[in-house]
Amino acid sequence: MIKVFADKEALAWAAAELFAAQARQAIAARGRFLVLLAGGETPRRTYQLLAQDPHRRQIPWWDVHFFWGDERCVPIDDPRSNAAMAQKALLDHLPLRPEQIHPIRCDRSPQLSADRYQAELIDFFAGAVPCFDLALLGLGDDGHTASLLPGSAALEEQVNWTAVTRRREEDFSRITLTTPIINQAAVVLFLVAGGGKATVLAKILNPPTEAISYPAQLIRPRSGDLRWWADHAAASLLDESRICRGI
Numbered sequence: 001m002i003k004v005f006a007d008k009e010a011l012a013w014a015a016a017e018l019f020a021a022q023a024r025q026a027i028a029a030r031g032r033f034l035v036l037l038a039g040g041e042t043p044r045r046t047y048q049l050l051a052q053d054p055h056r057r058q059i060p061w062w063d064v065h066f067f068w069g070d071e072r073c074v075p076i077d078d079p080r081s082n083a084a085m086a087q088k089a090l091l092d093h094l095p096l097r098p099e100q101i102h103p104i105r106c107d108r109s110p111q112l113s114a115d116r117y118q119a120e121l122i123d124f125f126a127g128a129v130p131c132f133d134l135a136l137l138g139l140g141d142d143g144h145t146a147s148l149l150p151g152s153a154a155l156e157e158q159v160n161w162t163a164v165t166r167r168r169e170e171d172f173s174r175i176t177l178t179t180p181i182i183n184q185a186a187v188v189l190f191l192v193a194g195g196g197k198a199t200v201l202a203k204i205l206n207p208p209t210e211a212i213s214y215p216a217q218l219i220r221p222r223s224g225d226l227r228w229w230a231d232h233a234a235a236s237l238l239d240e241s242r243i244c245r246g247i
Contacts, residue, residue: 001227002205002243004235008193011231012045015191019050019134020058022187026133027063036069036135036177036185038146039082042193043136047090061094067121067130069137070147070176071104073113080172110173114162117175121161130161135185139192143200143214147176154178155215179218186224190216195233202237 005011019035026033037043049055066086074080083103091101102120106113121130137145147165148154154163157178166173182188192201204214205228212218220226235243 001225002235002238003227003229004238004243004245005229005231007233008042008045008231011191011193011229012043012049014229015043015046015136015189016049016055018187018189019046019136020055022134023059023064026186027060031063033059033064033134034067034130034132035064036067036132036182037082037086038069038136038138038191039071039085040138042138042191044085044089046136046191047086051090051093056094061096062100064096065100065102065124066091067102067132068104069135069145069182070174071106072147073106073110073173073175104175106175110164110166110175114164114175118160118162121181129184130181132185133187135182135188137182137188137190137216137219139190139197139201139204139216141196141200143204143216145190145216145219146182147174148179148215148218149174150215152215155218182219183221184224185221188219188221188224188226190219190226190228190230192228192230192234194231195236197230197234198237201228201230201234206237206239 005014023033068082071082072080076084104117139145142150149165152165154165157163158180161181163176163178164173165176204217
């Protein structure tokens with residue numbers, strides 16, 4: 001599904017409403033809601049809205065578990081940290097127990113930290129392949145999502161649940177979940193905002209193609225629901241016949 005919203009605020013509000021609805025549904029059905037959080041700037045406003053009424057009071061937060069799709073290996077107080085952003089925008093404002101929060105901790109070497117997160121997932125899911133109720137993802141202007149970077153060996157990973165990636169121009173490594181794990185999610189929601197994403201979004205979605213040119217195209221849920229939601233600026237180059245208009 002490709003859905004376009006008037007602006008970034010409308011996109012964030014719709015994402016918060018979907019989060020709340022999915023949480024209530026999962027908790028009613030299975031007693032818990034497992035969400036995979038995205039980093040970057042686009043989801044920040046969604047997190048802020050979830051931390052405020054009416055969304056805050058609509059979700060039984062004590063049954064929610066938070067995981068991350070990727071992390072930059074920087075100090076936890078670094079503004080580039082995905083966990084720190086979510087903590088400040090959302091988690092600090094909720095009635096949560098420490099065991100509900102499952103960040104990727106980068107206090108060891110990147111590979112050891114990646115291995116530890118995989119071990120934590122194996123323990124939490126009792127050895128079964130993780131299945132998140134909702135996976136939030138962003139899109140980079142180079143077509144990456146999570147920290148699945150163009151040209152990375154992680155794009156070919158089919159066995160391990162986590163991988164280490166790095167950009168040549170960056171002074172830090174990244175840890176990411178791999179595509180087989182993300183593709184187990186019940187709902188995968190891409191949030192894309194800003195005119196700077198218009199070109200890459202159009203190349204991915206318009207027209208549809210089986211050719212894989214960008215990492216984000218590897219996200220194809222095995223049995224779940226894939227949704228692309230964008231603001232008007234990001235969707236400005238999409239084929240009008242393929243999109244649904246939001247509020």
